[in-house]
Amino acid sequence: MKVRLKFQKYGAMKFIGHLDVMRYFQKAFRRAGYDSEYTKGFNPHQIMSFAAPLGVGLTSDAEYVDIGLISCEEPEIMIRKINEVMTEGFYVTGFHILSEPAENEKKITAMSLVSSADYLVSLKDGYLLDNLSDGMEPLDDGYPSGSESDGMTSIEKFREAFRSFYAKNDITILKRTKKSEMSVNIKPMITLVSFDEIEYKENLRDGVLYLSKPVDGSYNLETESKADVYENAIKVYMRLDTGSAANLKPELVMEAFCNEMSIPYNPYAWQVHRLEIYTRDETSGNLISLDRLER
């Protein structure tokens, strides 16, 4: 049977790359005592697929891995047993058994279903964003002061700048691939922007959560977000197109924002945290988070 696990990846584990996370989970299932299904042949390997590989340096509350198991236990017990063999920085929060594809149905992987993802992007402490036009350079020590120039705090200034950036109809960037460069308008790929946790959560509650329901027999632990919290409190929530059809990385949005504001873009200054991954329901067009998706 195929099962889906939802897990958090945080702290020092953000430095572990995707391939190593795969190896880690292969070993973790064996430690937890669950026999997985293997591919046939002389070099058998576990049947395992991740929804959307997370880049090195990013943290997440919503990583998904689908795996074939020979047998399994109650979702609650599965989650507990797997968490017992996890290291700090990996924490399983959700589990459900996936519905088998009908005979004439094609097998689909989680990865092919992904269409959107939510991110929280925070400015790390120690990087200056006090005066946007002064650029953002790492401070030797300490934090950017919340000093008020022009009667605005740095948080307000950031929000205002980001709002005006997002208000543009056309945000064109140069997308670099191995072979070529092309200009792309990323504006349509950004479908939600929020600066406030309460606002973001209300939006979730009244939006995607309202329009879908949990899968029968699934289990989800109530957990705190593992996103790092920074004293400077400069942050933005975003929903971006993700997946094979259209893919926009939050780093690219921040780079475009910095370019727009004429601030040198420092990739180390921003902490990107993934909050959720969604698929788009073919009939209704609604977004469904992968832990609420039966297949």
Add this chain to the structure above:
Amino acid sequence: MRKLALSDEILLSVEKPARYIGGEVNMRVKDPKNVDIRFCMCFPDIYEIGMSHLGIQILYDILNRREDTYCERVYSPWVDLDKLMREKKIPLFALESQDPIKNFDFLGITLQYEMCYTNILQVLELSHIPIYAKDRGENDPIVIGGGPCSYNPEPIADFFDFFYIGEGETAYNELLDIYKACKNAGKSRREYLERVAQMEGMYVPAFYDVDYNEDGTVKGFDKNYDGAPDRVMKQVEMNLSEAYYPTKPLVPFIKATQDRVVLEIQRGCIRGCRFCQAGMIYRPTRERDPEYLKKCAYEMLKSTGHEEISLSSLSSSDYSQLQELVYFLIDEFGSKGVNISLPSLRIDAFSLDVMGKVQDIRKSSLTFAPEAGSQRLRDVINKGLTEEAILSGAAQAFESGWNRVKLYFMMGLPTETEEDIEGIAILSDKIAREYYEIPKDQRQGKVSIVSSTSFFVPKPFTPFQWSRMDTPEEYLDKQRYLRSKINEQLNKKSIKFNWHEAELSELEGVLARGDRRLSKVIYDAYMAGCLYDSWSEHFDYDKWLKAFEENGISIAFYNSRERSEDEVFPWDIIDAGVSKSFLLREYRRAKNATETPNCRELCVGCGAKKFAGGVCFEDKNLLAKASGELKGQEVSYEG
């Protein structure tokens, strides 16, 4: 949440940040505030190599069993991080607590190969610990060396407070107990080292002054502290079946060289190959109980989640319970997708059966280590492997479906002639011909023979410790000669020829048999930028040559000189069990190309019997059985 010593910005700008964050599966977590002793174990090479080392896992386990001690780890930062740490003056830290090592009580460094010596200085300097032991103060960690290279610790003697000679299982607890007592009593560093020097197996180099003869050879060791022993006796763990074994080994996030469970089935080797240091210093051969190993295998697979288990020993085929153990592992774990790897196995019907069961024949290759190309030279080195055995092993393997063979040889062995070198080409060709004996319709494509040669480096505590070593020029001539001979073979297109770098081997030779005067050369080479010398892309031969030159030290003195039989060696201060008279007997027999029987055939009195156990005291029935396999060959030994 664990705090990291390095900032995100640094970690995201270096290669493989997972090398520096710790937090691995089975990492021991303790509150440093609740322990009396903080110990940092170091493997002075890159993380992926260091994490693959069994010895550190054993010691990590032993030390962390103590409630009063927190043992952590450190490896050499790669060159990218090295640069950043120097620029930003970040002190080197232990992976577990991420605390600076300079605040620890001990830094234990394992010495697995000579070419890591500059990396030791890197670890010390980045830790902000004085590089020379004499410059360290009361608050600096005590720096301990151990592992195979500590059998001749003299070239690095100036950098260490003391060396632990032999196996770590026996005396670490006592070392730490004494340390704690000294610390509580407010004793000084010097007083602790005096106590250490009186323990068996501990060598405190500062307590000895070395005298030299006019010709540059060692005259003798003068003690400057009366409590120090005249010779330091190596430590041996005689009960390997109840000894500590780390059943919860660390599992790195990134792929290490050994990404598998390692089961040490025995220690030592009965064979007595005359070039092999491990075969001499780990005597006597001691086996672990197969029932104990089965239990360990089960627990270790469970605690790590590894998909592969590897049996570790110098010569697995000599483990008396091998078949029972291997078939157990296959039956028990094979169906669960666990792969079983068996290095250092003699090729015979059993090993081919096992390998056919656990490996994909099409992908794997067979490995033989004839070491020398001619029978005469194999007798000189006491390899005990005949051409018939190699060819029949290869033939059996080819019939079972293998078509790839790796061969390992050494060039520059004592008494080597052009005929012996040509023998490498001829033997490679004969193996290829063996393949084409199989009817064409039964062959699996073409045969592939990879013949690799390394340059022989004479090592202390081997019968060849008196030998002259070839110069790089001589080596390269030999390599060219062999190349030409391979090109003359019928199957030359099936034979791929690899060789090692000569300059690296030359330096390894000097450091292996060097004395205390080399400490300055190593220091100067390091200061000139030498680091990661065992990595060919980082090895800078010219800088080393300059360091030798500036110190007026001749490489030829250490390498290109046949030592006289009565010469005092820098490592004579160590008692490794095997006696110098035995080694000399063996050297003379080597020159006459006379073989010496292995430990199960006949005891030849090497000296290791004084450890009172292992193969020296094995059941006589077993001995009879072993010699029965000799099929009437006469076993004799005259010194």
